[in-house]
Amino acid sequence: MTSTVADKVHAPLPFEASNDGALLINGISAASIAARHDTPVFAYDKSVISGTIASLRAALPKEIHLHYAVKANPFGPVVSLLANLVDGLDVASQGELELVRSLVGLEMPVSFAGPGKRSAELAAAIDLKCCVNLESIGEMHRFADIARQKGVRGLAAVRVNPPFDLRGSGMRMGGGAKPFGIDDTEVPALFAQWPSDCLDFQGFHIFTGSQSLSAQALGEAHANALQLALDLSEFAPNPPHTINMGGGLGVPYFPGDTPVDLSHVGQSLRDTIAARQSNIGQAKLILELGRYMVAEAGVYLTRVIDKKTSRGSTFLITDGGLHHQLAVSGNFGQVFRKNYPVAVARDYVAKGPSFERVTVVGCLCTPLDRLGDDMELPLADVGDVIAVMRCGAYGPTASPSAFLSHPACAEELV
Amino acid sequence: MTSTVADKVHAPLPFEASNDGALLINGISAASIAARHDTPVFAYDKSVISGTIASLRAALPKEIHLHYAVKANPFGPVVSLLANLVDGLDVASQGELELVRSLVGLEMPVSFAGPGKRSAELAAAIDLKCCVNLESIGEMHRFADIARQKGVRGLAAVRVNPPFDLRGSGMRMGGGAKPFGIDDTEVPALFAQWPSDCLDFQGFHIFTGSQSLSAQALGEAHANALQLALDLSEFAPNPPHTINMGGGLGVPYFPGDTPVDLSHVGQSLRDTIAARQSNIGQAKLILELGRYMVAEAGVYLTRVIDKKTSRGSTFLITDGGLHHQLAVSGNFGQVFRKNYPVAVARDYVAKGPSFERVTVVGCLCTPLDRLGDDMELPLADVGDVIAVMRCGAYGPTASPSAFLSHPACAEELV
Numbered sequence: 064m065t066s067t068v069a070d071k072v073h074a075p076l077p078f079e080a081s082n083d084g085a086l087l088i089n090g091i092s093a094a095s096i097a098a099r100h101d102t103p104v105f106a107y108d109k110s111v112i113s114g115t116i117a118s119l120r121a122a123l124p125k126e127i128h129l130h131y132a133v134k135a136n137p138f139g140p141v142v143s144l145l146a147n148l149v150d151g152l153d154v155a156s157q158g159e160l161e162l163v164r165s166l167v168g169l170e171m172p173v174s175f176a177g178p179g180k181r182s183a184e185l186a187a188a189i190d191l192k193c194c195v196n197l198e199s200i201g202e203m204h205r206f207a208d209i210a211r212q213k214g215v216r217g218l219a220a221v222r223v224n225p226p227f228d229l230r231g232s233g234m235r236m237g238g239g240a241k242p243f244g245i246d247d248t249e250v251p252a253l254f255a256q257w258p259s260d261c262l263d264f265q266g267f268h269i270f271t272g273s274q275s276l277s278a279q280a281l282g283e284a285h286a287n288a289l290q291l292a293l294d295l296s297e298f299a300p301n302p303p304h305t306i307n308m309g310g311g312l313g314v315p316y317f318p319g320d321t322p323v324d325l326s327h328v329g330q331s332l333r334d335t336i337a338a339r340q341s342n343i344g345q346a347k348l349i350l351e352l353g354r355y356m357v358a359e360a361g362v363y364l365t366r367v368i369d370k371k372t373s374r375g376s377t378f379l380i381t382d383g384g385l386h387h388q389l390a391v392s393g394n395f396g397q398v399f400r401k402n403y404p405v406a407v408a409r410d411y412v413a414k415g416p417s418f419e420r421v422t423v424v425g426c427l428c429t430p431l432d433r434l435g436d437d438m439e440l441p442l443a444d445v446g447d448v449i450a451v452m453r454c455g456a457y458g459p460t461a462s463p464s465a466f467l468s469h470p471a472c473a474e475e476l477v
Numbered sequence: 478m479t480s481t482v483a484d485k486v487h488a489p490l491p492f493e494a495s496n497d498g499a500l501l502i503n504g505i506s507a508a509s510i511a512a513r514h515d516t517p518v519f520a521y522d523k524s525v526i527s528g529t530i531a532s533l534r535a536a537l538p539k540e541i542h543l544h545y546a547v548k549a550n551p552f553g554p555v556v557s558l559l560a561n562l563v564d565g566l567d568v569a570s571q572g573e574l575e576l577v578r579s580l581v582g583l584e585m586p587v588s589f590a591g592p593g594k595r596s597a598e599l600a601a602a603i604d605l606k607c608c609v610n611l612e613s614i615g616e617m618h619r620f621a622d623i624a625r626q627k628g629v630r631g632l633a634a635v636r637v638n639p640p641f642d643l644r645g646s647g648m649r650m651g652g653g654a655k656p657f658g659i660d661d662t663e664v665p666a667l668f669a670q671w672p673s674d675c676l677d678f679q680g681f682h683i684f685t686g687s688q689s690l691s692a693q694a695l696g697e698a699h700a701n702a703l704q705l706a707l708d709l710s711e712f713a714p715n716p717p718h719t720i721n722m723g724g725g726l727g728v729p730y731f732p733g734d735t736p737v738d739l740s741h742v743g744q745s746l747r748d749t750i751a752a753r754q755s756n757i758g759q760a761k762l763i764l765e766l767g768r769y770m771v772a773e774a775g776v777y778l779t780r781v782i783d784k785k786t787s788r789g790s791t792f793l794i795t796d797g798g799l800h801h802q803l804a805v806s807g808n809f810g811q812v813f814r815k816n817y818p819v820a821v822a823r824d825y826v827a828k829g830p831s832f833e834r835v836t837v838v839g840c841l842c843t844p845l846d847r848l849g850d851d852m853e854l855p856l857a858d859v860g861d862v863i864a865v866m867r868c869g870a871y872g873p874t875a876s877p878s879a880f881l882s883h884p885a886c887a888e889e890l891v
Contacts (some may be wrong), residue, residue, distance in 0.1 A: 089841045124781075134842070134880075134881050134882075137882055142572070152878060155841070155881040155882075156881045156882050156883050158880045158881070158882030158883060159881065162882065176842055177841070177881070178783070178792075178794050178838065178840060178842065178843040179782050179783060179794040179795060179796055179798075179838075179839065179840025179841075179863060180782075180840070181782060181796055181840075198783070198785075200782050200785075201784070201785065201859070202783055205620040216887045224787055224788075239788060240787040240789060240790035240792075240836075240840045241787050241788075241796055242785070242787070242790040242792045242836070242843075243842070243844075246787050246788055251842055303831070342520045364891030367742045368529060368593050368594070368595060369593060369612070369613050369615050369616060370615070371612075371613040371615065371656070373638055373653075373654040373655050373656070373660050374638075374653060374654040374660055375654060376654035378592075378654075380592050380656055381593060382593055382595055385595075389877060394766070394808055394810065395554070395808055395874040395877075396808065396843075396845050397844070398813075399812075401801050407775075422654075422656070424592065424593075424834060425593065426588055426592065426593025426594070426595075427569070427591070427592075427593075427656070428548070428569045428592065429593040429810075430655075430657075431809070431810050445615070459879065460877065460879040460880055460881075460882070461877050461878050461880050463803060463809075463874065463876050463877050464873055464876050464877070464878065465571045465874040465878060466548075466872065466875050467548050467570045467572070467573065467591075467874075468548075468551055468569075468573045468576065469570050469572060470572070
C-alpha cells in the first residue's frame with residue numbers, strides 16, 4: 064500500500080456537531096463561545112479531558128499512577144479539573160508550584176523538575192511539601208543546605224539522564240550529553256554523598272523523550288526506564304517510594320499521524336511490571352503526561368477580519384496568530400511547518416458543495432504568522448469563526464503573548 | 478580564499494571593557510547591572526543606539542527620513558530615546574499606537590501596518606492621528622466607514638505587495654502571493670474606488686523583506702520600491718506625500734555574517750533618487766527600520782546557577798532562557814539553530830589562558846532552551862554572569878514570557 068502526501072489526512076477529532084453542522088465544544092456552539100469572550104479564545108472541553116483520562120485508566124495497568132505535567136496547560140480551571148482525575152502533579156517552576164498549591168492544597172503529591180532551579184525555588188519546594196527532582200550533584204548539595212537552614216527535611220528524587228532515549232520522539236530528553244538529570248553512571252557517586260541528615264530519598268525520575276506516536280517505542284522506553292531505576296536502587300539510601308518512568312505519549316497533530324495505540328502501551332507496561340514484580344516492591348510506578356492529557360481538548364477560536372486574493376491565492380486573515388499559538392505556526396521545536404487541523408466553526412461537518420483552497424493567517428505583520436497553509440476549507444468570509452484544533456497544550460503560555468502588543472487571549476474550560 | 482566553518486567568527490561588537498577585561502554597557506559594568514535587577518535582565522546601551530542612528534544619518538542621503546518600527550523593541554525608554562533621534566514611528570497594533578502616543582504626543586508622524594486590523598484599531602488610528610497603511614480594498618472601505626461615522630477624515634497610505642522581493646533577506650515580505658498589502662496590479666482598481674469624501678491619501682508603503690546583509694540587494698530593493706511607488710502615483714487621487722521604501726537592513730547575528738555596508742546603501746540611494754528627482758517632487762522618502770536600530774545595543778544578562786558535565790560535555794545552566802529570548806534558541810524564523818555571540822561578562826576581553834568548550838542553556842525543562850551551543854568561552858562557574866549579545870530586538874516581547882510560569886524579565890536603558 065502506498066500513500067502520497069495528498070492522501071494524508073488528520074486523525075479523527077473528538078468533537079460533535081449540531082444538526083446544522085456547527086462545531087460543538089462540550090455541547091456548546093463554538094460560535095457562542097467566541098461571541099461571549101470576543102475572539103480569539105481558547106476553549107477547553109471538560110468531557111474530552113475526562114474522556115482522555117478514562118481511556119488511560121482503562122488501558123493502563125492498575126499499578127500505574129498518573130501525574131499531570133502542569134506546564135502543558137497551567138490554566139487554573141484545567142489544573143483543578145485534572146487534579147481531581149489524576150494522582151499527582153509535576154511542576155517546572157516556583158510559579159507553577161505556587162499555582163497548584165493554591166488550587167489543590169498541600170496533600171496531593173507534587174514534584175518539581177527543571178535543570179536550573181534557583182535557590183528561592185528550592186526553598187519554596189520545602190515550604191510547599193514538593194519533591195525536588197535533583198538534576199545534578201551540585202543541586203543536591205544546594206538543596207541540602209537550604210533544608211538544613213530551614214531545619215526541615217527536604218523530599219528529593221533523582222532525575223537520571225539515561226543511556227537510551229525514546230525512539231522516534233519529537234523531543235529527545237535522554238541519551239547522550241544532556242543538561243537534564245544526572246548521568247546514570249554518576250548516580251552511585253551521588254548516592255555515596257547523599258545528605259541523609261536533611262534529605263529524604265523519594266525515588267527516581269527518568270524522562271526519555273516526548274511526543275512519540277509509536278506504542279512499541281514507548282513500551283521499550285518505559286521498560287528501559289523501569290529497569291534502570293531498579294538497577295540504580297541498589298545504590299540508594301533506601302528503596303524508592305516512587306519510580307517516574309516519564310511519559311512520552313504523543314498527539315497526532317499532522318496529516319498522516321495516527322494516535323498512540325493505548326492498548327499496546329498498556330500491555331507492554333503489564334508485561335514490564337510482571338517481569339519485575341518482586342524487585343518493584345512497594346514503589347509507586349508513575350507515568351507523567353502533559354500534552355497528551357490536554358492537547359486534544361483545546362480549540363483555538365479566531366475570527367476572520369479580512370479575506371483577500373493575492374496573485375491567485377486566497378487568504379483568510381484572522382484576529383489570532385502565533386502570539387497565542389506559536390506551535391501552530393511551526394516555530395516551536397519543528398524544523399518544517401506542517402498544518403494542524405483547522406475548521407470553519409459554522410461548517411464543521413462540511414455539507415458542501417462549496418470549498419476553496421485558502422491560507423489562514425494571523426493578524427501579525429510577519430510572514431511567520433500562518434495558522435493553516437494552502438488548505439481545502441468550506442467557504443468562509445469576514446466574520447466567520449475559524450477553529451484550530453488540538454490546541455489544548457502549549458498554547459498561550461508557550462507563545463510570545465506580548466508580541467506586537469496585542470491584547471491577551473481569553474481561555475475557558477467549557 | 479577559502480574558509481571553513483571553524484574559521485567563521487562573529488562580527489565585532491560595539492562594547493568596551495574595563496581595565497580588567499569586564500564587559501561595560503555604556504560605561505557601567507554588566508555585573509553591576511545584573512546585580513541591581515537580579516537576573517535575567519536586558520540592558521540596552523543608549524550610546525550604541527544613538528551611534529547607530531548617527532551612522533545611518535551620515536551614510537544616507539539627506540532626503541531620507543528615518544522611521545523606527547516599534548515592534549522591534551517597545552520598551553518605553555527605548556522608544557522615547559529613538560523618538561528624539563528619528564523622524565517618525567511605525568506601529569503594528571492599537572497597543573503600540575497607544576504606547577507611542579503616550580510617550581511622544583500627537584505631533585510625531587506615526588503609521589500603522591498589519592494585515593489584520595480590527596475595527597477598534599482603525600478607530601483608534603483616527604483618534605490618535607495615525608496614518609493607516611491599507612492592506613486590502615476591504616480594509617479601505619472598513620476604514621472609510623469608520624471615518625464617516627466619526628465625521629473625521631482618516632489618513633491612509635497604500636501598502637503595496639510588489640512583484641519583487643528583497644534578495645537574500647531573512648524574511649520575504651514581498652513578491653508572490655502574500656497576506657501583506659495590495660498586489661501592485663490591483664492598486665489602480667483601489668484608487669478608482671478611493672473614498673475621497675473621508676480618506677486623505679498620504680502615500681505608499683512598500684516592504685520587500687527584512688534582515689538582509691547585502692548592500693547590493695538592499696540598493697536594488699529600495700530602487701525598485703521607489704520606482705513602483707512613482708509608477709503607481711499616476712493612478713492616485715493626489716501626489717504622494719510619503720513614500721516608505723521599507724527597510725530591510727540586517728544584523729550580523731551569526732558566525733561569518735558581515736555588517737551591512739552602509740556607505741554602499743547610501744550611495745545606491747543617492748543614485749536612485751538622483752535619477753528620479755523630478756518625479757519624486759515633494760514626496761518624503763522614508764526608510765523604516767526596526768531591528769537594525771536596536772539589536773546591536775541590547776545585551777541579555779543571565780547568571781550561571783549550575784555547571785555540570787554529562788558524558789563528556791560541559792553545560793552552563795543559567796537562570797535565563799528562551800522565555801525571554803526565543804530567537805537565540807533558534808525557534809523564531811530560523812530553520813537551523815546558529816549561535817549568537819555569547820560572552821562571560823567578567824572576562825569579556827578574555828585574558829586566558831583558561832578556556833573551555835561549553836554549551837550554555839536556560840533553566841527551562843526543554844531541549845529547545847539553548848543559548849549557546851558548543852562554544853569556546855573563558856572558564857566560568859556558578860554565579861558568573863553570561864552576556865548574550867545582539868539581543869536588543871525581538872527579545873522579551875517576541876518570546877513566550879509565561880512559559881513554565883517563570884518571573885518576567887527586567888529591562889533597563891543604560
